[in-house]
Amino acid sequence: MSIITFRFRVKDSVTGKHLSRHAVACNQVWNFCVATQREAERRRKGGLPIRWPTAFDLIKLCTGSAAELGLHSDTVQTICRQFAASRDLHRRCPRFRASFGAKRALGWIPFIPRAMRIDGDAAVYLKRRFRFWKSREIEGDFKAGSFVQDARGRWYVCFQCEVADDLSAGNGEIGIDLGLKILATCSDGTEVPALRHYRQYERALGKAQRAGRKKLARAIQAKIANARKHHLHVASRRLADANSLIVVGNVNAAQLAKTNMAKSVLDASWSTFRNMLRYKAARRQAVYVEADERWTSQTCSECGSLGGPKGLKGLEVRHWVCNECGAHHDRDVNSARLILMSGRNVALQSTGILSG
Numbered sequence: 001m002s003i004i005t006f007r008f009r010v011k012d013s014v015t016g017k018h019l020s021r022h023a024v025a026c027n028q029v030w031n032f033c034v035a036t037q038r039e040a041e042r043r044r045k046g047g048l049p050i051r052w053p054t055a056f057d058l059i060k061l062c063t064g065s066a067a068e069l070g071l072h073s074d075t076v077q078t079i080c081r082q083f084a085a086s087r088d089l090h091r092r093c094p095r096f097r098a099s100f101g102a103k104r105a106l107g108w109i110p111f112i113p114r115a116m117r118i119d120g121d122a123a124v125y126l127k128r129r130f131r132f133w134k135s136r137e138i139e140g141d142f143k144a145g146s147f148v149q150d151a152r153g154r155w156y157v158c159f160q161c162e163v164a165d166d167l168s169a170g171n172g173e174i175g176i177d178l179g180l181k182i183l184a185t186c187s188d189g190t191e192v193p194a195l196r197h198y199r200q201y202e203r204a205l206g207k208a209q210r211a212g213r214k215k216l217a218r219a220i221q222a223k224i225a226n227a228r229k230h231h232l233h234v235a236s237r238r239l240a241d242a243n244s245l246i247v248v249g250n251v252n253a254a255q256l257a258k259t260n261m262a263k264s265v266l267d268a269s270w271s272t273f274r275n276m277l278r279y280k281a282a283r284r285q286a287v288y289v290e291a292d293e294r295w296t297s298q299t300c301s302e303c304g305s306l307g308g309p310k311g312l313k314g315l316e317v318r319h320w321v322c323n324e325c326g327a328h329h330d331r332d333v334n335s336a337r338l339i340l341m342s343g344r345n346v347a348l349q350s351t352g353i354l355s356g
C-alpha cells in the first residue's frame with residue numbers, strides 16, 4: 001500500500017475567510033502546546049521531576065476547547081498529536097505559530113475522516129461546504145488531510161489516501177544519471193531536460209523584489225514551484241510506467257551545492273525527482289535502487305577499464321573514446337549505463353538471488 005496526496009485548489013473567494021479564522025484557532029491550539037511544553041521544561045530545569053507532556057496529556061488539557069475555538073474536536077486532537085510527533089522527531093520544542101504580521105505562519109487546518117466529508121467537489125467541514133476545483137478523481141481510502149495555504153494566501157485542500165500498489169509497470173530497465181545541465185540522462189540515450197524556471201523568471205523576480213512588490217514576487221515563486229513540480233511528475237511518471245527496474249545515481253546535491261553550481265543544483269530538484277521515482281515505482285511494484293556513481297565518469301561501460309576523462313576538468317568533456325577498447329561514449333549515457341549495471345547487482349542481492 002502507498003499513501004498518496006491529492007491536492008485541490010479551494011474556491012476560496014467566499015469561504016477563505018472561514019478558513020483563515022479556523023487557521024488562527026489552530027495556531028492557538030499549537031501555541032498552547034508550545035507554552036505547555038516550555039513550562040514543563042522550565043520546571044524540570046528547576047529540579048522538579050516533570051516529564052514532557054505526551055500527545056494524550058495535551059489532548060486532555062485541550063478538552064472542551066474545540067467548541068470555543070470553532071474547530072472540530074478531531075482537529076484539536078490532530079494538532080496535539082502532530083505537535084508531540086514533531087517535538088519528538090526534532091528533539092526540541094517547536095516554535096510558536098504567528099497568526100499575524102510579517103512572520104505569519106501559512107494557514108494549516110488538519111482533519112481526519114471523522115471531521116470531514118467529501119461530497120462531490122466539496123469538502124464539508126463543520127457543516128460548511130468548501131468547494132474546490134476537482135482536477136482529478138480521488139482514489140483509495142481517505143485517511144487524513146488538511147487545508148493548507150500557500151505563500152500567496154491561496155487555500156488548498158489535501159487528502160491523504162491509501163491506495164493499492166496495483167498499477168502495472170513496464171518490463172524495461174533503466175539507469176539514470178542526474179546532472180546539472182540536463183536533469184537526467186538515461187541509459188537508453190533519452191534525456192529529461194532541466195527546466196530552468198528559475199533562470200527564466202529570475203529577472204522578473206528580482207525586479208519585483210527590488211520594487212518591493214511582495215505579492216508579485218510570491219506569485220512568481222509559486223509559479224516556478226508549480227511548473228517545476230509538473231515537469232518532474234511528467235518525467236518520473238514516464239520512466240515509472242515503462243520500467244520494472246529503475247536505478248538512480250547517488251550523487252549528493254548538498255556536496256555540490258557548496259560551489260557556485262548551487263543554484264542549478266537546487267533548481268534541478270534531484271531529491272524531489274528521486275522521491276517521485278521512488279513512490280511511483282512502489283505503486284507499480286517496480287524495483288527502485290540508488291547506486292554508487294563514483295568512477296562512472298571514467299569507467300568504460302563496454303570493457304570496464306578506467307579509460308575515461310579524469311578529475312574536475314573531465315566534467316567539461318562530453319564525448320570521449322576508450323583507450324582500451326576504442327568505444328565512443330557520450331559521457332552521461334555511459335554513466336547511466338554503469339549506474340544501471342551496478343543497480344542490477346544491488347537489486348539481485350537484495351532479492352536474494354545472488355546470496356546463495
Ligand SMILES: [Zn+2]
Nearest residue numbers: 300303322325
Ligand atoms: Zn573500453
